[in-house]
Amino acid sequence: MTGPDGELATDGTTSAAFLRTAFHPSTGELLVSRTGRIWEAILTAHDAGQDGTDHDGVGSIIAILDGEFDLTMIPAGRVHPASRVAASSPSSAGGHGTVVALLALAAAPGAQLLLIDVMAGPFVRAAKIADGLALAAECRAAVVNLSVEFPTDCAHRDATWIDSSLALEIDPDPVRFLGEVDAWIAHAEPYAGSRCTRACEVCDALARLPGDVLVVAASGNIRDQVCPACFAGAIGVGFQRTQRVEVGGIVLTASGLPETEMGSLVTPELVVEEPPGFRGTSFASPLVAGLAATLTHPAEFAATARLPFALSPLLMLANLFAQHPESVTTRAVTTLQQGFQRFAAAIPAPHRHWEEAEVTSPCALCALLLVDWYDAFSATLLAGDSPEAVEQGLGIARIGAVLAPRSASTAGNVGAGWKRSADFVAGPDRAARLERAHTYFARAADLAPEVAVYAALRDGIAGSQPDPAPSS
Structure with a gap:
């Protein structure tokens, strides 16, 4: 039959x-x-x-x-x-x-x-x-x-037992939230x-x-x-x-x-x-x-293919951070970063590009499936107060931009990373980092002209730069 x-x-x-x-x-x-x-x-x-x-x-x-x-x-x-x-x-x-x-x-x-x-x-x-x-x-x-x-x-698949409400708490219990991340990864197949x-x-x-x-x-x-x-x-x-x-x-x-x-x-x-x-x-x-x-x-x-679905609780918590930055605690940031690292361990080895000595080529599969991981993980790190966290976030953002060069969000995150890293230096080094930020914000604005913030960030950096010295 x-x-x-x-x-x-x-x-x-x-x-x-x-x-x-x-x-x-x-x-x-x-x-x-x-x-x-x-x-x-x-x-x-x-x-x-x-x-x-x-x-x-x-x-x-x-x-x-x-x-x-x-x-x-x-x-x-x-x-x-x-x-x-x-x-x-x-x-x-x-x-x-x-x-x-x-x-x-x-x-x-x-x-x-x-x-x-x-x-x-x-x-x-x-x-x-x-x-x-x-x-x-x-x-x-x-x-x-x-x-x-x-x-x-x-x-x-019955996934009703997974406590998805944890991703709606600004400072979820770390053990329970990371268990939820693991559950989403394990049960992403519908x-x-x-x-x-x-x-x-x-x-x-x-x-x-x-x-x-x-x-x-x-x-x-x-x-x-x-x-x-x-x-x-x-x-x-x-x-x-x-x-x-x-x-x-x-x-x-x-x-x-x-x-x-x-x-x-x-x-x-x-x-x-x-x-x-x-x-x-x-x-x-x-x-x-x-x-x-x-x-x-x-x-x-x-x-x-099912990795984007498994990323859901991490994206929900990251979006909550962006909407209520005044309520984000140190513990919550650590929890979210650990969650992103748990997710990274589930990515098949050929697409763990951050483990490569140098990333120089785009990856169409990552451009579809993993851009949100690169964007959200790097944004979480860039929100930190230490130069080390910002440098790590910029590194993740730059890899994402190489893998997905058609994505406005990856370009925007690199721009944000260079702009944030400029806060920790002065003089010519600061000017050079802001110039790189301007370049990436400009690219993001070209790729997504409907997103006004990219052009505003581009123009804001341009307006803050000193006039170039006249050529001799």
Whole structure:
């Protein structure tokens, strides 16, 4: 028994509307805003891949198991010859697979797409998914995208016992709070099991894939417990909405529910920012699949995808510090710093860049998943009173800015670090540090012109500098 039929994760009306408005009808170019951490990471990969060269997915194959493909809109040169889509297939009302394919290409324009139609009428068939996964393995696809959902009996992980209220106390008990940090790390995976417990042809086929194939799936839009997102080796991706908020000269990122109707911030392993016009988790997963195709080792994404979720209690406490600095105690600062260090120990070794002798190359994966850790940890250290703490915070901020050069927040933190370090020196050394601060605030203002504080800090430093001596 193979279980019930599945569905495309976003309805036809939503898909059709997005296809009409988000892409150029002739070229397939994405026309909507490229905003948020996901696009910062994608553009970082395009600028300079992990090996220091341009990398936009060339040489990688993304298998897209979907339906409603319109081959007239997908560049023929990017379609893998083993694709299983009839060239004469008419454009459907929704064009769901077309949207998914074009989004994957927007993220990885050099990749090839192995398009596999898995539908029979209005339904997604498990047997077609299984056959498609076998073809993906045969063609040596690096990444598989599944913007589909089947009902699952794989239960959500129960995390209600974790005392999240501790992160809302300005000076939480250190032992209990650090225990909460450990619990969030250990229980970040949203599903209690590793697959459907019932007989499931989709899970069986996923288990047969080679270990170096990354599977990216919609986290659920029609229902909030879905296969294949429940499968342990798959990354379930959803959307969130974020907003930059300035509090006392510090820029905080506030997250909230997406406009996607059934969007959840709990069920996905990974949430990425929902750009204007996007609807449905169907359209979150191909952005992540495309980013993964630009990486040297896409499969390592699976071990790091849930780190941002595990960071939640640390970010909540750090934001509380920023909002109420007058109430922050020495003990609370020590507790938070220890929490950031606990989190660092959970980061896989290839991405502990602060342990390297020198960090010189961007990392697209860190630009997506770990920027908030670099920002919040460095900001906590920069708020200290000692030159040693400020120097350590500046060091963390500078690494973050190298790894994520498209991020305004990392540039702003480096600017704040140089500005803070100038308080401990005088004369030419102070002037040089303020000049570096000005450079980074200017970069942050260029990257995020809508955040007024970056330009204000840039201009404030410029106004405080003495006029240069006239040249002779």
